[in-house]
Structure formats: C-alpha cells, structure tokens
Amino acid sequence: MMNATYKFLLRLGDDSLILGQRLAELCGHGPILEEDIALTNIALDLIGQATNIYTYAAAVEGKGSDADALAFLRLEHQYYNAVLVEQPNGNFADTIVRQFFFDAFRTLLFEKLLSSSDKQLAAIAEKSLKETRYHLKHSSEWLIRLGDGTALSHERAQMAIYELWRYTDELFYMDEVEQDLLNEGVITDIAALKSEWMTNISVVLNQATLTLPENQGFFGAGRKGRHSEHMGFILAQLQYMQRAYPNMQW
C-alpha cells in the first residue's frame, strides 16, 4: 500500500507536469508572440511546481528516487493526473477553458493547503499560489475576451466549455488517500471545494456571457491511473530522451 502523502503528492505533481507539458507544446505556436510567451511562462511555472512536488514526494517515499525519475520513468498507469489536463490544446479557446477550469481549482486548493499540518506541503503551496493566481487572472481575462468577443470567439469558447466540462468533476475526487490525509489535517476537504469553485467560475462565466451545461457528466479516472487515449502520446514525447538515452544529463 502506497504511503498516502506520497500518492497525494503524485496526484498533485502529475497535474502540474502533464499540463505543463501540454502548454509547452505551444512554444513557438502561440496565436500571437506575446501570448506564446505567456503560455510558455505558465508551462515553466507548472513544471517548476512539479519539480518541487516530486522532490518532496521522493523524500517521502524514501527509496532513493528523485524528481527526474518520477517525471520521466513511470509507466502510464503510474501517473495520477486528472484527465482534464491531458486533453489536447485544440484551438485557443480549448486551451484557455482547460486552463481556466484548472486554475480556478488550483487556486482554491493551494489556498487551503497553506494551513496544512505538513510544513513542506504548506511551503510548496505558498510558493505555487503566487504563480497560480496569475495563471487564473490570465485565463479568466482571456475567457471574458473570447466569450464576450466576436460571434466566432464566443461560439468556440462555448463549445470548449461543453467539451471540457465533463472532465471537471474529477478535480474534486477523493478516495481513501485524501480521506486519510484529511483526518490528519494534511489536506483540506477537496470535494467540498466544489461549491466555492462553482461560485468563482460563475462570476467569470457570467461576464464572458458563457453558460455551463445542465448535466454533470462525470468522466475520468486519472486519479487511479486510468487515462484517456491522449496520455500515451504525451508520455512518448515527454519520456523519449530518458528512454532512448538512459540516465543522460545535460
């Protein structure tokens, strides 16, 4: 049985790494120069967060592993990111909506983790929160521009919401891992963040003149290591160098 803190850290770190990897794909392909740099900055923030989280996870596990091994040498079913973050970049609205749902969640989560009984986790949350708040500002403002922009940008943003909404419920997933840590005061009640998240995203969506679907279609078991068809391709690219040239460094 995997240590609960270790498993939770992997869930947390994998969200950062995989979304960071996705955004990094846009480097050199952003819609405009300024936004290309902005998205790449966010990608680097997320990969930096993953580094901090994995470094701590390796220490918690205590088997001599390290952040690089955790990032590059696990198999697909050993990654525990939410399925939302592995979804393709799609058009710019898809990228922004995925980011917006995630940033709104992450901001709340890190705010609560500031008071974790685990000091290292609280410190990681504090450092990450400053970045994540900026990410949320960035994705919120873009979503308002797209939703309240032209007929075409509104339609694409609305379609992106319909497409990605189904993956959002997984962000609030809890099983015995989180339950144990909740009892010990290490983490907050993640499922309970949902109502606040709904309130927060609704403010932005109203301004953006966008609406949420009626149904709460649940899809995704990434927290248990079961991923969408996109995950294998992400890992193929992410892990290529370490698989082809084991232990290489640069």
Add this chain to the structure above:
Amino acid sequence: MSTNEWPLWEVFIRSKQGLNHKHVGSLRAADADMALQNARDVYTRRSEGISIWVVPSALIVASDPADSDAYFEPSESKVYRHPTFYELPDGIEHM
C-alpha cells in the same frame, strides 16, 4: 501586413535598483489591461523589474530626426554645462 493588428504599446520598467522607469521595448495588445499583462510576460521574465508602465505608442510625441541639427547640435559646443571644472574635495567618492 495585416491591417487589423492590435495597437502598439511602449513598455517602461522600473528595476529593483533603479529609481526611474526605463523604456525596454514595445508590444501589441488590444487594450491597457492586456498590454500590462503582456508586458509582465514578455519583459519581466528574468526579474527585470518591480513596476511596469505601458503607454500607447500613438500617444508618444517624438522629435523629428530632420530637426536633430537644430535641436541638439547647439549644445555640443557648450562643454561648460557639464560640471567638470570643479576640484573635488578629498573624501568625496562616487561622483
């Protein structure tokens, strides 16, 4: 060149050490909010600053290069405007 490009903005950054904002470059943005965010993302990635100004480039009034003789040459022959003819007392450093 596309005719519907976003307006151009000039970016000024105040560094941690410096007292005044300095011009660092320009960028395109649809409005002031976006200009400020883009400036943050494009020009402060390496801890260049702690304060940002953005100004629409169209609002900057610039001197005409054709006037530069009339504008600037007269001052070139007036070296006495530089305070270089004083003897510094001992003990004054960093002048």
